[in-house]
Amino acid sequence: MRENIVEIENVSYSYPRSPGMVLSEISLEIKKGEFFGLIGPTGAGKTTFCCALNGIVPQFYGGRFFGKIAIAGLDTLDHPISILAKHVGQVYEDPETQLIATSVENEIAFALENLKVPREEIMRRIPRVLEAVRLDGMEKKHPAELSGGQKQRLAIAAALAAQPDLLVLDEPTSQLDPIGAQEVFSTVYKLNKELGMTILMSSHAAEEMAEYADRIGLLSYGKMLLVDTPDRVYSDIPLLLENSLRVPQVASTFYSIQKKGVPISKIPVKLEEGKQAIRELVQKNDTACTLKIDDTSNVSKKGELLIHVKDLEHVYPDGTKALHGVSLDIHTGEYVLIVGQNGAGKTTLVRHFLNLLKPTSGVLNINGVDSKKLTVSELASHIGYIAQNPDNQIFNMTVWDEVSFALKNLKFSKEEILNRTEESLNSMGLLEFKDRHPLALPKGDRARVVIAAILAMYPDTIIFDEPTTGQDYKGSQYILDISRKLHKMGKTVIVITHHLYLMPDYAERVVVMGKGSILLDAPIRQAYLDTEKLNSTFLSPPQAVLLGKEISRIKDQEFPLLTPIEVADCFSKNGGAI
Amino acid sequence: MEEIKPRGQEREVKNIGGASIDGAPIAYIVVLAAVVTALAFIPFSVVMASGGSFPMNQGIFGLIGWVLGPIAGAVSSGIGALIGVFVAPHTAGVWFVTVIGAIVTSFAAGVMGTQNSKRKAWWIGVVVVTLIAFGIYVGRAILVNGIRLQWAVLATFVNWSSLLLFILPTRNLVVKWIGSKNLVFVAIGLALGTWISFGIAHTVQNAFTYTMFNWPEEVWVMLSSIIPIEFLSRCAIGAVIGTGVIAGLRAIGLVKPSEGVY
């Protein structure tokens, strides 16, 4: 009988200045060697929960605490955080701020030094943990030299070095690109399976959690609504949707099929199970698909040539070749998705469109004018850019000032400024916050302030750079719905993201970038089905696409499906015809 | 609406807080020092009197003293300036003079606003040190180098005026203004406070630089018009940056260090 590493009894907690309970009546046991996944919408209390496991809640924050949490038998209120730190390793969401040392080995040594581990022992542990996370030999590297995935793996190594009983990871992959996220998941999985490390991980990455977790806990408004295996949790789709959570696409696909009246005995949550189930379904049921891979009926009509790029090259001052041989044309009214790993050149390319960077060689015309002849501020009112981190785009003292900032710079009349600012705030649901300091708002709202500020300029083209990174499902949908609204208004929309599964309802065209050049530029249906090209840059298409491919393989007929609904439609009684 | 009592037993919570220096969390000290270093790269003007262009971080030493308190502020500014010297030498001038300037400005600013009743007499210490430095500086000028009195007085206007304002109750008035809810008063308090705190630091710095460089009288004549203008621009920057920061800190509601006066 495995011992309990974590015992939580009737725990409730409220922060000093919060009105209600942030955690409410939580009871849970986690056994040694278990991989426990924690899911929940933003604001559910996941971070508070994670911080409660090493005593930071409540010892550091204060507030009111009810009940008991014991880690390896130690009560988290009776032992100082410095003792609990020996038993619980924490890994946080932001790769940058959680690394505090100037070299890899110092990062790993830091906690050990604080815990008074003898020097010789520290020196023994460093290479061991580096090997466990596959960062062997990198002792002397400076954190700035590491990629996002490497940084998070270093954070894991540092947490691991204290030889804790429990490793807690709070959204460790949400700031990473797909390669980085994959590195972290496989590292954590390996630690769990090979070293028997007890893991508690909170994450929005539903597909991965379904694959790796032994049990999943659903936290919503501070309450633990459900604790069960991934199979049972992720197949309870109504509950998850009610709590604004994403389900693995495999599960939502079969749920949609079930809703069409096709009998499904068990909703699969993992991809391989899904493929197996699809095979069985196809054998038992009629399937028909009227979609064509080059179906362009949904694509909006092409407008004038907006951005013309030919053989663009960009070399940074230090010699790195960021872009080479890039050619592409974007017409007004298009909705373009740009995907690729970090370092592929996506942001570099987009900064050329904004004239923040000039081509080292090649042609770049914006609205027919050579970009070299334009200034950044001239373009600003036509092309709006919403960068990934809202905090770097906030520099005024009130939300109102922030949203009207651009209008003042562009010398609009007082009346026009008043009208546009109010309209913009209204459309983003921010009017009630107009006198508040933007930095006092929660992160999700700060992102909306920035969007409102850009939209106030009425730009014709809007570029969203990684708008869904760090957002939960509801937040991502909110922003993407805005992008769709803008697109329907006739604006040109460019979105950079690696969350491929979110985009089929929005984007029409996909540009895949890798290592500074364009690997693929095609309508979305074509692009998503080109698994080879995507895999070559370590991207994988959404699970629904892969299920569609499985159907195609069995029926030896093209089933170019993008979304769970489209897969379900193949099984509907009238064969998918609309 | 009735409050539902949680089922679990309520526990006694010992709030320990984090590591700190003199009531200011170390995390604050670190990030503000990093800001000081980052701003060391932004030159503000090219002034000859101390051997290099002066960097923008000089405008925030006072603010750091009023936010973190004298000791934590001095540590933060000092370490930030020290690292700035290593990585941005083009704005550094003579290194220990720059670092002393940072430390003394923040310390003097913090002393002006100290909330700690046991430190009420610290301002006297600051005055004594400044007087000694002033003596070395001007004494050497008049006695050793034969600078005439009227030029000595004119060129050191910022030094003796700031010391005077520090000794007089103006220092308390400045702190009161910085703590005022009216941002206009905050700005005035910051501007005047920067004049005072940087003036004191300048005096201490000059005890060193003058001993090194021994400017003859003609240079004193020139400096008497340049230095006050430099100071005015520092005060302007200090007021602009400081007001924005204080308004923001109040609005965001971050935990205030125990010696903070905003």
Added chain:
Amino acid sequence: MSMKFQTVERDSIFTRLDFRPKIYMMLVLTVVALIWESPVVQLSLAFLILLACFLSGVKMKFIRTILLIMVPFYVLLLFTHGFFNISQVKTLTGREELTILFSIPQNWFLIGGLNFSLEGFWYGINTIFKTLTIVLVVPLVIFTTDLDNIIVGMVRAKVPYKLAFIFSATLRFFPLLFSEIGMIIQAQRLRGLAMEKMNIIQRVSVYAKVAVPLILGAMVQSQQLEIVLQSKAFSGDPDRTYLHESILSKLDYFVLIFFTVFLIAAFVSWAVWGFGAFSGPTDSILF
């Protein structure tokens, strides 16, 4: 300017020394340079240090940048001391009349009639090389020391651990903040701020305003830093173990003793025989 701490790549006597004797050396040399006024010894000392920088691998580009920044200042020093330093130099050299090297014609505007003296020139040289020594000894010490050795050296030299930690954490984080400055300005340009059309004063005020979100953003992020430090059992308590060591070898002790002797000798010889004083025994070849 490179963001990274520019530690040298070459191995030399300086890299083999521990941080503490090097800091001691730096302080001694700074004090001595402050005491000395003779252009001959100042020049020699500065030259030796420059040579040491070169031999120990301190990047010449770095040295060149420093020199380039200082050159206008040095010219000014030479100018002011050459033309205007009259009474002080007369006192120090004990001469009634100064040797005039050249004069500006009387009819020139404002500066007509000024005489450039030899003695003033030499005094200017003294000031220049004094400054140069004080400036150059810093990269010589700092860049030949591994950052880890600096931190542990500080602690072994009884610097409170909290300060040493703040030093290393600031080094870690300032590049991030510096890049944020660029990002904030970029975001402002993308909202119509036309930097190209601004004069110097306006540009400066843009940077000043950038400092506000920079500072506020940094302080908001510091909350997360606090939590991270807590999770790693950090309390600022110096009672902890250290991965890196700072042990004094025979060479280190030798250096400590050598510079102590040097300091005493320099001070005594200056006080008694005027060694190193302006127009003293070392300047006999000049005057």
